[in-house]
Amino acid sequence: MKLVLTHEYTSCTTQLCKIREKVRITCAQMGFKEADINLITLVIDEACSNIIRYAYCGDKSGRIILEIFQAETEAIFHLQDFAKCITASCLEVKEKKLTEPGGLGLKMMHQVMDSVTLLPPTSAIGNILELKKRLPEGL
C-alpha cells in the first residue's frame, strides 16, 4: 500500500474547498473517471463536514489529517481527527424519509464507497475513519 497524499487541515469550513481540490486531483491521478471523482470528492467532503460539525462541534482550531493510499485494487482514504472517540454505531445509517432532515451525508458515504470503517484508536483521543473504493478496472 503506497501513501499517495497526506495533508493536514484545520477544522474550519473554509478548508473544505481545499480538501475537495486535493481529492479530485489525487483521484484523477489514480485513474478514476469524472463521475466517480465527483462522488468520492463528495463523500470525503461529507466526512470532513461531519468531523467539523459533530467531532469538533464547530471549533475551528481542531486538526484533520487526510491520507490517501493506493493499494493493488483499491484507493484508501483515512481521515483522522483528535476529538472525543466515537463508536462504530455513529456510522450506522438510520432509515429516513427522503424529505426528512439528517443523516444524508453518512448515507451517501455508504452508497458511494465499498467500505466505511472506524479504525481502532491509536491514542486516547481521536478517530480514524477509513473509506475504501475499488480502483477502476484495467489499471
Added chain:
Amino acid sequence: MKYEQASHLQYSVLKLTGEVDLHNSPQVRKQLLAILNAGHSVLVDFAALSYIDSSGIATLVEAFNLAKNKALSLTIIEATGAPLQVLELTNLNKVFPMLASLDDVKE
C-alpha cells in the same frame, strides 16, 4: 459561491454559481427561505453550479417542504454534472420538480 436573484414570469429565480458546501449553505438557506416567506414560488438555477453537498441538499429539502406548506413551488433548473449526481444518489431527483432550462418554465 455566488448567488443572484432575478424574476422570470411569476417566479423568483435564485441562480447559484460555484460550489455550495457547509461553509456557504446557510447563505443559500437564508435567501431561499426569504423568497418563500415573501410568498414567491422559486426556480433554483443550477446552470452555473459545479458542486453541492448534503448541507445544500438539506437546505433545498427544507425550502421544498416550506414551499409545499405555503402552496408555493420550488423547481430546480438545469441540474447537470456533479449536482445532478448528488440529486440522483439521494433519489431527490424524483422528489423535486426539475426542468432542463428556464425556457421550459410555464406560467
